[in-house]
Amino acid sequence: INKINQKLKDGQTFFSFEFFPPRTEEGVENLFERLDRMVAYGPIFCDITWGAGGSTADVTLDIATRMQNQVCVETMMHLTCTNMPVEKLESALLEVKKAGVHNILALRGDPPKGQDKFEAVEGGFSCALDLVKYIRKEFGDLFGICVAGYPEAHPDGIVDDPELMEQNYWADIAYLKQKVEAGGELIITQLFYNTDIFLKFVEDCRSVGITVPILPGIMPIMTYGGFKRMTGFCKTKVPADILEAVEAIKDNDEAVKNFGVDLGVRMCRRLLDAGVPGVHMYTLNLERSAVGILERLGLIDTARVPKPLPWRHVPTGTAR
Numbered sequence: 001i002n003k004i005n006q007k008l009k010d011g012q013t014f015f016s017f018e019f020f021p022p023r024t025e026e027g028v029e030n031l032f033e034r035l036d037r038m039v040a041y042g043p044i045f046c047d048i049t050w051g052a053g054g055s056t057a058d059v060t061l062d063i064a065t066r067m068q069n070q071v072c073v074e075t076m077m078h079l080t081c082t083n084m085p086v087e088k089l090e091s092a093l094l095e096v097k098k099a100g101v102h103n104i105l106a107l108r109g110d111p112p113k114g115q116d117k118f119e120a121v122e123g124g125f126s127c128a129l130d131l132v133k134y135i136r137k138e139f140g141d142l143f144g145i146c147v148a149g150y151p152e153a154h155p156d157g158i159v160d161d162p163e164l165m166e167q168n169y170w171a172d173i174a175y176l177k178q179k180v181e182a183g184g185e186l187i188i189t190q191l192f193y194n195t196d197i198f199l200k201f202v203e204d205c206r207s208v209g210i211t212v213p214i215l216p217g218i219m220p221i222m223t224y225g226g227f228k229r230m231t232g233f234c235k236t237k238v239p240a241d242i243l244e245a246v247e248a249i250k251d252n253d254e255a256v257k258n259f260g261v262d263l264g265v266r267m268c269r270r271l272l273d274a275g276v277p278g279v280h281m282y283t284l285n286l287e288r289s290a291v292g293i294l295e296r297l298g299l300i301d302t303a304r305v306p307k308p309l310p311w312r313h314v315p316t317g318t319a320r
């Protein structure tokens, strides 16, 4: 079975890992060393992002090919419409097809640097829906297609006026349904820190007839700066108790990391108890937080890993 949504059907609780393409060749080799270890834990799939504006197209294609064929893990490649005329999308899809990668996360992408509004490049698409339709039309059922979901609505629709916010939220869900009807078989969500918001989103999606699996995107808090940057960029609502706890330890990197693992464990437990089928970890190419959370949830057995975990051998109190 190559398609992720088919793999999910066996009903076991699962997890998956997301990575991004490193900037340097050395970074790529380090990533593969890490991937070898992390794949031994048994993620149901791993995915590799498409750099903003298509900036990493070649590296992403290369990494996806190696992940599928050398690391031998079911691989999903992200693909965005930003700066991608249809011929470029086609050649990227033909390349992954040749490489045996059968899963694509179809995205619109953010506007190119320096632009606030997304505009289709000449000969390109203006939204993820068009890309999903295109993939189905040109490649039939060859690819498993995943699409992005936003439990707090897409940042473009996040406004102060509560009435308008509610309208935008439901418009986003209606649009998500179109992406699913056009061929999206799986939804991965944007990061969030309020599990109630995610669970309500799933319920709301179900209420309009979206039946495909919805995987929560979990981004462990790893550094104070990264947490502030990402939640600011995505306009994430951070519950007051979490924000206060992080602010109180913001100058202690190790304490922030540990808090991130504790919080990740609590969030995932709540989601799994509520019937969520699995969790999608935004690893940021690091293993300690994602693996630490899964280990504490009992979803992985670190004894299965062939190489020792590096942080286990670091004297206590020393940050990696």
Ligand code: FAD
Binding pocket: 048, 049, 050, 051, 052, 053, 078, 079, 080, 105, 106, 107, 108, 109, 110, 111, 126, 127, 128, 129, 147, 148, 149, 153, 154, 156, 157, 171, 172, 175, 176, 179, 188, 189, 190, 191, 217
């Ligand atoms: P779309 O699904 O097209 O939607 C964007 C917004 O526009 C929504 O609010 C939607 O409701 C509205 N909209 C668009 N078209 C219509 C329409 N026809 N009718 C009504 N409403 C419409 N970015 C990267 O650059 N590379 C990545 O690898 C990447 N991976 C991501 C992975 C996940 C899981 C997520 C959640 C996001 C990822 N992003 C990535 C970010 C993403 O590209 C941005 O959030 C982007 O702004 C929107 O992409 P989308 O596919 O969700 O867009």
